[in-house]
Amino acid sequence: xxxxxERTVTEPLLHxxxxxxxxxxxxxxxxxxxxxxxxxxxxxxGPNGAxxxxxxxxxxxxxxxxxxxxxxxxxxxxxxxTYRRSALGLARSFQITSLFLDxxxxxxxxxxxxAHAGHSxxxxxxxxxxxxxxxxxxxxLARVGLAERADVVVSRLSHGEHRQxxxxxALATRPRMLLLDEPMAGMGPEESARMVETLxxxxxxxxxxxxxxxMEAVFALADRITVLVYGSVIASGSPQEIRANAEVRRAxxxxxxxxxxxxx
Amino acid sequence: MNAVLTVRGLVIIALxxxxxxVPLYVVLAGNYFPLTLFTRIVIxxxxxxxxxxxxxxxxxxxxxxxxxxxIGGYAVGIVAFEGVYSGYLQWPLALxxxxxxxxxxxxxxxxxxGVYFIMVTLAFAQMVYYIAVGLDRYGADDGMTIYxxxxxxxxxxxxxxIVFYYVCLxxxxxxxxxxxxxxxxxxxxxxxxxxxNDRRMRAIGFPTTRYRLTAFVIAGSMCGxxxxxxxxxxxxxxPAVMHWTRSGDLIVMVVLGGMGSLFGPLIGAVTLLxxxxxxxxxxxxxxxxxxxxxxxxxxxxxxxxxxxxxxxxRD
Numbered sequence: 197x198x199x200x201x202e203r204t205v206t207e208p209l210l211h212x213x214x215x216x217x218x219x220x221x222x223x224x225x226x227x228x229x230x231x232x233x234x235x236x237x238x239x240x241x242g243p244n245g246a247x248x249x250x251x252x253x254x255x256x257x258x259x260x261x262x263x264x265x266x267x268x269x270x271x272x273x274x275x276x277x278t279y280r281r282s283a284l285g286l287a288r289s290f291q292i293t294s295l296f297l298d299x300x301x302x303x304x305x306x307x308x309x310x311a312h313a314g315h316s317x318x319x320x321x322x323x324x325x326x327x328x329x330x331x332x333x334x335x336x337l338a339r340v341g342l343a344e345r346a347d348v349v350v351s352r353l354s355h356g357e358h359r360q361x362x363x364x365x366a367l368a369t370r371p372r373m374l375l376l377d378e379p380m381a382g383m384g385p386e387e388s389a390r391m392v393e394t395l396x397x398x399x400x401x402x403x404x405x406x407x408x409x410x411m412e413a414v415f416a417l418a419d420r421i422t423v424l425v426y427g428s429v430i431a432s433g434s435p436q437e438i439r440a441n442a443e444v445r446r447a448x449x450x451x452x453x454x455x456x457x458x459x460x
Numbered sequence: 461m462n463a464v465l466t467v468r469g470l471v472i473i474a475l476x477x478x479x480x481x482v483p484l485y486v487v488l489a490g491n492y493f494p495l496t497l498f499t500r501i502v503i504x505x506x507x508x509x510x511x512x513x514x515x516x517x518x519x520x521x522x523x524x525x526x527x528x529x530x531i532g533g534y535a536v537g538i539v540a541f542e543g544v545y546s547g548y549l550q551w552p553l554a555l556x557x558x559x560x561x562x563x564x565x566x567x568x569x570x571x572x573x574g575v576y577f578i579m580v581t582l583a584f585a586q587m588v589y590y591i592a593v594g595l596d597r598y599g600a601d602d603g604m605t606i607y608x609x610x611x612x613x614x615x616x617x618x619x620x621x622i623v624f625y626y627v628c629l630x631x632x633x634x635x636x637x638x639x640x641x642x643x644x645x646x647x648x649x650x651x652x653x654x655x656x657n658d659r660r661m662r663a664i665g666f667p668t669t670r671y672r673l674t675a676f677v678i679a680g681s682m683c684g685x686x687x688x689x690x691x692x693x694x695x696x697x698x699p700a701v702m703h704w705t706r707s708g709d710l711i712v713m714v715v716l717g718g719m720g721s722l723f724g725p726l727i728g729a730v731t732l733l734x735x736x737x738x739x740x741x742x743x744x745x746x747x748x749x750x751x752x753x754x755x756x757x758x759x760x761x762x763x764x765x766x767x768x769x770x771x772x773x774r775d
Contacts, residue, residue: 256663282665290663296656307653310646311665317674318646326646369664 207270208233209373209403210255215264217250217427224250225261226427232373232420237395237404239414242424243448248407251424252377255405256288257281269372283312285372289362289379295350301361302346305333308368336368337361340394356387363394373403380410392416415439423447468769472723475730479629483622492621499625501733503689506632508713508725509639510682515711516720517643518675519655523578524565524585525710528558528680530592530702532687537697538598540606547610547618551688558684559677561588566676570669585707592699603698610692618692628689632726635682640722642678651675716757718766727765 208231217225224247232238240248253259255266257278266274273281282288296304306329310316313328323329337343340360345353353361359379366374379395380388392413398404399417408414414421415435422432425447431438438444479498486495507529514520535554544550565584572580598604609618618624642648653661654668661668691697700706709732717728732750739746761768 258659277667278662279665279667282663288663290660294657294660294663296653296660298656299653303649307649307661308664310649311661316646316650316666316671319648320641320645322641322644323646323649324644329646365664 206233207267209269210405211267212255213265213267215251215254215261215266217247217254217259217261223427225254225264227264228424228427228429230422230429230432232403232405234403236419237399237406237417239406239408239418239421240424241408241411241414241421241448245426246424247427248424249377250427252288252375252407255375256286279311282369282371285370286375287366287369287371287373288375288377289359289366290377295358295361295365297349297351299350300346301337301342301348301350301353302330302333304350304361305336305364305368306330308365309333309336312369333368336364339367339397340364341390356383356390359383359387359391360394363398367398371402373405374398376404376406376408378408379406380408380413388413466770468766471769472727475723475727476633483625486622495621495625497733497737499621499628499693500690501729502625502628502632503686503693504710504713504733505726505729506628506635506689507683507686508710508717508729509632509635510679510686511710512714512719512721512725513639513642513682514675514679515714516718516724517639517648517655518651518672520570520672520676521578521711522569522581522676522679522707523704523711524581524583524588524707525679525683526702526704526706527565527585527588528562528683529687529690529706530588530697530699531558531561532684533691533697533701534592534595534598534687535684536610536688536691537604537606540608540610541598541604545608545611547612550610551685554684554688555681558687559681562677562680562684563673566673566680570672570676582704582707585702585704589699589702589704592702599698601699603696603700606691606695606697609695610688624692628693631685631689636722636726638682642675647671647674712754714764716754716764718764721764721766724764724766731765 210232212228212230214227214229215225216223216227228251240251242248250259254261257276261274265272268281268284268286271284273284296307306323309329309332310323334343334346337346340363342357342360342364345357350361363376363379380391383391388410395404395417406414406417418435420433421435421438423430423438423444430447431441431444433441479502482494482498486492507525511522511525514522532554535557536550539550539553565581569577569580569584593601612618616623616627618627643652650661650666650668650671653666654672658668690701713728713732714725715728716731717726718724735750736746739749757764763770
């Protein structure tokens with residue numbers, strides 16, 4: 197795998213600089229700064245309402261920050277529209293499953309492939325017969341273990357399969373970086389374990405920003421962890437450092453005597 | 461596709477064959493009235509087909525689609541009024557005028573979503589309606605008579621009612637074929653994807669607005685051509701063609717027949733207009749019967765009549 201040969205500088209792939217977002221009186225993002233270098237799996241944790249989803253919203257361009265900057269792959273993308281960020285290689289999976297429910301599994305992924313295969317002002321040839329769209333889509337499905345469900349209508353998939361499909365679609369856009377918004381939300385232990393395996397595989401080739409409540413998964417996967425509370429970063433470091441951080445325990449569990457950060 | 465020999469497939473084939481045989485019946489029976497009725501049905505089915513492309517497949521509920529019917533019709537009418545009867549000029553002009561209007565209206569309306577989109581398309585259609593009312597030179601409120609049909613230099617003679625009927629039918633089937641090609645192409649996948657989940661489409665990298673706008677313009681032009689046919693059929697054009705209730709009729713045809721189904725609008729147009737014809741012989745208050753029928757379809761058959769036919773095959 198060629199590792200971004202066009203980039204020689206050591207600037208991190210994603211760099212967030214003092215990002216601030218207010219909703220009325222609520223500061224959802226309070227001068228958040230963090231960097232994710234190439235190849236890292238960076239996890240963001242924090243209690244409900246910590247502003248994790250607001251942060252993702254700003255990263256993908258659905259929410260405009262009040263101040264601060266986002267740099268991706270050496271470019272300032274703070275004001276870049278969502279679809280163009282996707283073209284630059286920033287792919288997002290949704291927290292609440294957000295798929296094309298009336299399309300087949302393969303159609304969903306093929307759309308993601310199509311999004312990055314030039315313009316779509318092609319009016320005549322049947323898209324479902326194009327190998328250039330279908331083959332990469334099947335490959336992405338195979339990577340998340342959904343190959344045999346390709347022709348099922350999405351609304352008939354199980355919850356766990358929806359989450360896998362979310363990831364396959366993000367992969368099909370051939371991203372440089374994956375933004376995963378709670379990929380394990382609502383999963384049973386077995387499904388979670390399978391997702392951890394999938395992410396472990398993907399981690400070898402992709403830079404990943406993971407927002408997740410499942411602490412077991414976070415500590416198993418992350419290279420670095422950032423802890424967000426009420427919109428500000430209270431700690432950032434390796435899993436060991438975070439585990440040992442007293443402030444994190446206090447903020448996370450709301451008490452001083454918390455034994456370990458266990459299950460979110 | 462082994463879908464032809466289903467209940468639905470057979471009904472559609474029967475319908476198309478029946479439409480093709482209308483002139484034969486007319487000639488044998490010596491009664492020309494059905495030809496007039498069915499020419500109107502075929503033309504409005506084409507308008508409904510164009511609406512279905514954006515409404516059924518694209519999820520854009522345009523409540524002002526009759527405006528393009530009027531714009532296409534007025535393009536033919538005005539040019540004829542000024543003494544030019546060549547269809548080679550009139551029809552491209554009708555297409556261009558309706559495409560341009562759809563481009564402007566669509567560019568503004570597609571900034572809005574949901575109910576706002578419905579209201580804004582309605583507002584624009586009302587604007588076009590009142591512009592037509594203000595055209596004093598072309599009959600204003602009363603409309604204008606078109607004394608000669610479009611001329612195609614002896615290749616087809618539209619003043620022959622049977623020839624004209626077949627031209628309309630061919631263009632209707634052409635529109636349905638075009639819709640079929642479009643919705644299955646890459647372009648169509650984007651338009652349908654934006655209906656299903658526009659936010660996700662943007663997240664995976666599609667600038668959806670420009671695709672939706674293109675679909676809007678295609679539908680507007682298709683409807684404009686139907687308008688050109690309508691002007692030739694009635695040999696008359698008035699603002700009434702663009703009245704908001706006409707836009708409502710087109711939506712009823714699409715929903716009744718089946719949104720997002722290729723032949724749904726045709727089935728809907730035939731059902732609505734034939735019912736109207738038959739029931740209005742029985743009672744002046746025929747809408748009392750059609751109204752509840754429409755409600756039943758909306759409540760219990762979300763895929764419209766076409767959806768019922770497809771379901772009949774499944775069970």
